[in-house]
Amino acid sequence: MVAFPTETVYGLGAVAFDALAVARIFEIKGRPHFDPLIVHVANAELAFDLCQSEPSLASRLAEAFWPGPLTLVLPKHPSIPDIVTAGLPSVAVRVPSHPVAQQLLAAVAAPLAAPSANRFGRISPTTAAHVYNDLGNDVPMILDGGSCTQGIESTILSLLEKRPQLLRHGSVSLEEIQDVIGEVESNIDPTDRPLSPGQLPSHYAPKTRLQFVRDAAPPGDSERVGLLAMGPTLASGYAAIEVLSESGELREAACNLFAALRRLDERQLDRIVCEFAPQQGLGNAINDRLWRGCQR
Numbered sequence: 576m577v578a579f580p581t582e583t584v585y586g587l588g589a590v591a592f593d594a595l596a597v598a599r600i601f602e603i604k605g606r607p608h609f610d611p612l613i614v615h616v617a618n619a620e621l622a623f624d625l626c627q628s629e630p631s632l633a634s635r636l637a638e639a640f641w642p643g644p645l646t647l648v649l650p651k652h653p654s655i656p657d658i659v660t661a662g663l664p665s666v667a668v669r670v671p672s673h674p675v676a677q678q679l680l681a682a683v684a685a686p687l688a689a690p691s692a693n694r695f696g697r698i699s700p701t702t703a704a705h706v707y708n709d710l711g712n713d714v715p716m717i718l719d720g721g722s723c724t725q726g727i728e729s730t731i732l733s734l735l736e737k738r739p740q741l742l743r744h745g746s747v748s749l750e751e752i753q754d755v756i757g758e759v760e761s762n763i764d765p766t767d768r769p770l771s772p773g774q775l776p777s778h779y780a781p782k783t784r785l786q787f788v789r790d791a792a793p794p795g796d797s798e799r800v801g802l803l804a805m806g807p808t809l810a811s812g813y814a815a816i817e818v819l820s821e822s823g824e825l826r827e828a829a830c831n832l833f834a835a836l837r838r839l840d841e842r843q844l845d846r847i848v849c850e851f852a853p854q855q856g857l858g859n860a861i862n863d864r865l866w867r868g869c870q871r
């Protein structure tokens with residue numbers, strides 16, 4: 576088992592064919608067994624080897640986005656142990672672009688099943704130190720590849736039905752996917768039954784209470800409040816402020832989101848308030864993570 580960097584977040588990986596090693600991932604994370612893992616491979620050919628069929632949409636998406644932060648859900652090959660897919664007849668595959676992830680996959684020469692390397696339900700790690708702070712010595716080895724460049728998980732798209740369906744907003748925006756394959760079903764309602772089994776309403780949660788605000792009014796004197804701002808802000812009266820992007824860029828904001836949330840979480844605040852991102856492009860992924868972080 577090894578924690579390793581990807582362009583999105585750090586993963587906790589084990590050889591996907593080794594059911595015992597994969598079971599240990601669930602144990603370390605405290606992750607429920609009904610929540611399947613993403614399988615990481617070095618290239619598209621190896622990814623489709625793990626699938627029963629390869630619709631033409633899949634190859635177009637692979638060409639456009641792999642290596643990179645898109646995960647495809649396809650009918651699974653029988654060689655993949657049930658523990659990886661939580662007994663589902665489908666498998667989620669992705670080809671990470673991070674050079675360290677690629678080197679690891681080349682060295683291991685096998686697919687790696689890997690969830691994000693955090694305790695279940697908590698904030699995803701975007702540095703090796705985040706992984707160590709969360710999982711400590713439970714993980715025998717952490718490969719340090721610096722800060723993740725995307726900072727928010729991969730986008731998950733199911734190709735099981737005729738019409739592609741978005742299961743999780745992520746680092747590739749819905750608009751970018753639609754530019755390549757046209758219409759995508761994308762009615763993710765976080766309050767509804769999760770489309771991806773693990774996308775439970777309470778997820779990505781800091782220990783400190785997190786709340787959405789429309790207009791960040793100055794807090795009262797009686798409590799210490801932190802502000803997670805999308806862009807430059809004149810807000811005052813906060814015990815701590817994190818600005819996700821000084822230039823108000825969504826890609827930069829997504830990249831900084833989890834690290835900023837962790838820094839606020841360490842400040843012994845009474846609560847953290849956060850602003851909505853615009854509902855377009857990566858703003859959808861940011862709002863999804865914050866919304867789930869607000870549930871408890």
Ligand code: TXA
Pocket residue numbers: 581583584585586587610611612613644646648660663665666667669689690691692727728729730731742770771772773774
């Ligand atoms: O960016 C990422 O995707 C990171 C890095 C490490 O690659 N991984 C990641 O894994 O976010 P994790 O375990 O935190 O999230 C995987 C999500 C879960 O919501 C799970 O339910 C969904 O993928 N998933 C996995 N297999 C699936 C399947 N066969 N059908 C539907 N959803 C699936």
Ligand code: MG
Pocket residue numbers: 690691699
């Ligand atoms: Mg995760």
